[in-house]
């Protein structure tokens with residue numbers, strides 16, 4: 026297995042989890058991981074949970090992969106999220122990792138953006154501001170597009186993140202607006218690919234269901250940033266823009282994953298970000314797939 030791509034199948038569809046690189050979240054640029062990931066967690070419960078996960082109480086840095094998804098349905102070649110571009114020296118590896126799988130940017134005919142954060146749309150455009158995937162229609166939830174292009178985001182974001190987030194949105198949305206299609210309700214985008222409303226992390230955050238034959242893949246994107254969020258549905262992270270929506274969306278996605286026995290893909294979980302969810306009391310537990318190499 027190439028450490029930055031992982032091939033698997035969903036029914037007849039060929040899928041690849043493709044890494045765009047990793048990003049280290051640590052002070053002084055970010056709050057410590059405990060605060061960043063579990064902003065509202067009560068200290069004692071958090072300490073207990075961290076110990077269960079063999080994480081130190083004074084956790085100093087969180088290294089997150091950025092995991093995009095390629096799906097070949099036979100009819101369409103779809104990319105879900107485009108990574109972070111040059112956000113950090115360790116990001117922006119998507120195109121070379123696709124190339125290593127013999128996939129050229131021009132082969133992609135649809136790019137689905139789960140939400141408009143830098144790590145998910147940073148590879149939408151090239152250095153000249155042109156679409157990085159010239160033959161693709163780009164798809165985003167309409168509320169997400171409106172939020173980032175109408176001034177709402179500027180008002181909502183705090184000073185610390187406003188500049189970088191707005192910079193990425195400006196570079197990667199409006200210049201390629203003619204390439205974009207909007208989704209405003211839960212619908213089948215193309216055969217076998219369903220859009221699922223998953224607000225909370227951002228207003229128009231979108232999850233996806235990929236289904237072929239009797240198999241399902243549920244792409245949860247940033248509804249869960251860390252596996253602990255599956256056990257503690259109420260603990261949100263500093264990037265969650267509508268905290269009160271977060272646990273509602275998480276429950277909805279987990280119920281769906283459990284009912285469908287779906288394979289789940291999480292953008293920020295340890296690579297390849299694939300696993301299943303198991304009920305554990307009132308919450309759930311992440312069960313990563315076993316890698317045999």
Ligand SMILES: [Zn+2]
Nearest residue numbers: 142144247292
């Ligand atoms: Zn993210």
